[in-house]
Amino acid sequence: MGWIKGEGETEDSYKISKIAAHVPDLVVYSTLTNDIPYAENFHGVLLFADVSGFTNLTEKFSLSSKKGYGADELTRTLNSYIGEIVSHILDAGGDILNYAGDAILALWTVERIQLSEVISLVVKCSLNIQDQCGVRETEVGCQLKVKIGISAGKLSKVIVGDEISQYFVVIGRAVDEVRLAEGLAVASTIILSPNAWELCERDNIAIDPIENERAVKVRYIKREPRFSVEKYQESIGTHVEHENVTRDCVRKASRLMPNAELEKTFRKYIMKTVLQKIDDDQPLEYLSEMRPATIVFVNMQFQGRRE
Numbered sequence: 064m065g066w067i068k069g070e071g072e073t074e075d076s077y078k079i080s081k082i083a084a085h086v087p088d089l090v091v092y093s094t095l096t097n098d099i100p101y102a103e104n105f106h107g108v109l110l111f112a113d114v115s116g117f118t119n120l121t122e123k124f125s126l127s128s129k130k131g132y133g134a135d136e137l138t139r140t141l142n143s144y145i146g147e148i149v150s151h152i153l154d155a156g157g158d159i160l161n162y163a164g165d166a167i168l169a170l171w172t173v174e175r176i177q178l179s180e181v182i183s184l185v186v187k188c189s190l191n192i193q194d195q196c197g198v199r200e201t202e203v204g205c206q207l208k209v210k211i212g213i214s215a216g217k218l219s220k221v222i223v224g225d226e227i228s229q230y231f232v233v234i235g236r237a238v239d240e241v242r243l244a245e246g247l248a249v250a251s252t253i254i255l256s257p258n259a260w261e262l263c264e265r266d267n268i269a270i271d272p273i274e275n276e277r278a279v280k281v282r283y284i285k286r287e288p289r290f291s292v293e294k295y296q297e298s299i300g301t302h303v304e305h306e307n308v309t310r311d312c313v314r315k316a317s318r319l320m321p322n323a324e325l326e327k328t329f330r331k332y333i334m335k336t337v338l339q340k341i342d343d344d345q346p347l348e349y350l351s352e353m354r355p356a357t358i359v360f361v362n363m364q365f366q367g368r369r370e
Contacts, residue, residue, distance in 0.1 A: 081341050082329045083316045088158040089170060089220060090231055091316045092300040095328060099229065101222040108171040108181045108259070109241040110157065110189065111212040112148055115250050116205050117141075117165035123203040136202075141165075144207050148196050153313050155188035156292040160233060168241075170218075170233070177290065178215050182255075182263040184288040185213055186281055189253045197251040212244030213281075214256035215263075229331040244278050253281040 083091055093103070124137035148167060149159060157169040173181050189211045199207040218235040240256035248254040255263065255270065257277035267286055270279040296315055304320035312318055319325065330338060 111245040114165040180290040208250035210248035214241035
């Protein structure tokens with residue numbers, strides 16, 4: 064999703080907004096610290112949206128590359144589809160933690176007593192995604208579909224790195240459970256993890272049980288969530304200065320006031336190639352690249368971890 068410079072913005076505020084676009088709120092509004100590694104516990108709700116049909120779509124468009132437009136059309140199609148899903152998440156107050164190829168991991172950071180109401184909010188958000196994006200026809204005859212897993216509970220944010228580069232990791236039972244829930248889902252479905260089902264407003268969410276599993280499949284929601292997204296967003300980042308945050312602002316962090324210390328911190332989380340393009344004042348919509356790559360996927364298992 065691109066960022067367009069707004070009327071009245073200074074070059075400095077435009078710059079920090081472009082940089083913040085690559086960093087989640089979990090980092091943007093975290094406590095600045097030089098104590099690395101750093102860990103912090105919190106409660107939250109996770110949404111894992113996984114798009115299917117991506118591989119088939121890529122193969123179809125790769126055949127079009129001989130005509131000179133396959134890569135561009137693939138990028139446009141995916142940006143449009145993923146961007147629509149992201150818009151639903153942001154509208155519901157979610158924080159995009161990571162993009163993993165054709166998957167999105169989003170977070171709602173809340174107090175323990177708010178979990179049940181926020182699970183209903185995330186379920187409603189997921190139903191909206193399935194209603195609007197559940198099945199999408201593409202111009203090359205492939206279908207894009209999305210499946211969603213939801214979990215909730217205690218989480219830990221861990222920041223590692225050095226003075227030059229830093230990385231954040233979110234760990235905890237809820238992370239394991241959102242992977243489990245997504246793994247149980249099929250295209251166009253929503254699965255609540257065991258812990259999310261335990262913590263949610265059970266009288267408000269209609270479900271179907273899953274044989275031999277404690278996770279459940281969401282059917283529909285009975286009443287609108289009571290949790291106020293507007294008040295939630297107002298409460299975020301009150302210790303950081305913003306400018307002209309209006310109701311139609313998609314993400315509060317896009318309206319940060321110029322802050323050299325914050326900008327320096329954010330830059331540590333962004334790849335050098337992306338930083339170079341931002342420093343060269345390239346529009347965000349032109350930062351995408353497509354190139355051959357070899358991917359190594361590492362799954363770290365920790366024995367005896369205490370929650």
